[in-house]
Amino acid sequence: MTAMSLALILTAQVALVAGQVFLKHAMAATTRPTAPRGGMARNLVAGVGMLTAWFLLWMGLLQKLDLSFVYPFEGISPLLLVIAAWIILKEKLTLRTWLGVILIGVGTALVGMS
Amino acid sequence: MGPRDAHAGEVAPPAAMAWYLNPYLHLGLNGFLVTASEILLKRGALATAQVGAPPWLTSIGIVTLGSWWTWAGIAIYIASFFNWLHVLRWVPLSIAFPLASVVHVLIPLGAWVFLSERVAPIRWAGIALIIAGIWLIARSVLEAEEAL
Numbered sequence: 320m321t322a323m324s325l326a327l328i329l330t331a332q333v334a335l336v337a338g339q340v341f342l343k344h345a346m347a348a349t350t351r352p353t354a355p356r357g358g359m360a361r362n363l364v365a366g367v368g369m370l371t372a373w374f375l376l377w378m379g380l381l382q383k384l385d386l387s388f389v390y391p392f393e394g395i396s397p398l399l400l401v402i403a404a405w406i407i408l409k410e411k412l413t414l415r416t417w418l419g420v421i422l423i424g425v426g427t428a429l430v431g432m433s
Numbered sequence: 434m435g436p437r438d439a440h441a442g443e444v445a446p447p448a449a450m451a452w453y454l455n456p457y458l459h460l461g462l463n464g465f466l467v468t469a470s471e472i473l474l475k476r477g478a479l480a481t482a483q484v485g486a487p488p489w490l491t492s493i494g495i496v497t498l499g500s501w502w503t504w505a506g507i508a509i510y511i512a513s514f515f516n517w518l519h520v521l522r523w524v525p526l527s528i529a530f531p532l533a534s535v536v537h538v539l540i541p542l543g544a545w546v547f548l549s550e551r552v553a554p555i556r557w558a559g560i561a562l563i564i565a566g567i568w569l570i571a572r573s574v575l576e577a578e579e580a581l
Contacts, residue, residue, distance in 0.1 A: 339526060346521035382492070397531045404527035412527055415573045422566030423534045429559025430537050 324384060328392045331376035336400045338369030340407055390431025394424040446523045456523040457574070459516050460532055466513035468539040470506045472547050477503030531570050538563050 345362035
């Protein structure tokens with residue numbers, strides 16, 4: 320169960336992060352009048368699709384595994400997301416953001432453990 | 434900031450934006466909306482836990498729709514999604530998403546206050562770490578706003 324479960328948990332986190340990146344792309348385009356509307360709609364649909372995949376994967380995992388096993392992995396998502404925002408969205412990150420994200424990640428894992 | 438080919442999150446919100454549209458106000462509101470919806474959904478699930486139904490029906494959670502608590506939870510969850518989209522228009526994702534982790538603080542606190550659930554010591558420790566992380570990131574945002 321463990322290797323398969325871990326792979327599914329990681330897939331779910333990647334889907335969550337990808338969904339947020341698509342949504343951000345779509346919504347950032349609304350602040351630029353020159354951005355093509357078609358691309359915005361496509362990104363919005365892709366974002367909602369990815370978040371739906373994340374939700375279904377997560378519900379499937381919760382059916383088989385204890386919440387206290389699955390929930391701590393939520394702590395990985397802020398870190399994954401910030402890496403994606405840095406590489407894909409080219410957002411500028413300060414040292415403080417990285418430190419804050421690590422604290423939030425560890426904190427989330429602890430909240431989920433009990 | 435002029436209309437250049439800025440990347441996601443680099444466009445500053447218009448200075449004349451009404452206070453109730455402020456993206457950081459909506460980011461704060463998001464934590465409360467998500468928390469309220471989770472607590473309402475839990476109330477709905479508890480209220481319908483005794484309903485007799487075949488196991489295949491209970492396993493997909495359909496019976497929880499028999500409670501108004503569940504519908505209120507769904508309505509607020511949908512509101513939180515549109516509220517999040519407004520946040521993403523202006524706030525960099527690398528700021529908005531970590532700050533939205535405040536739900537991992539608010540949900541246990543809400544469950545403690547409204548559902549009488551117990552908060553274990555390790556969970557209090559996690560809550561403290563999350564608050565410290567949020568404070569670090571929020572402080573850079575406040576300093577950047579002041580510098581403008």
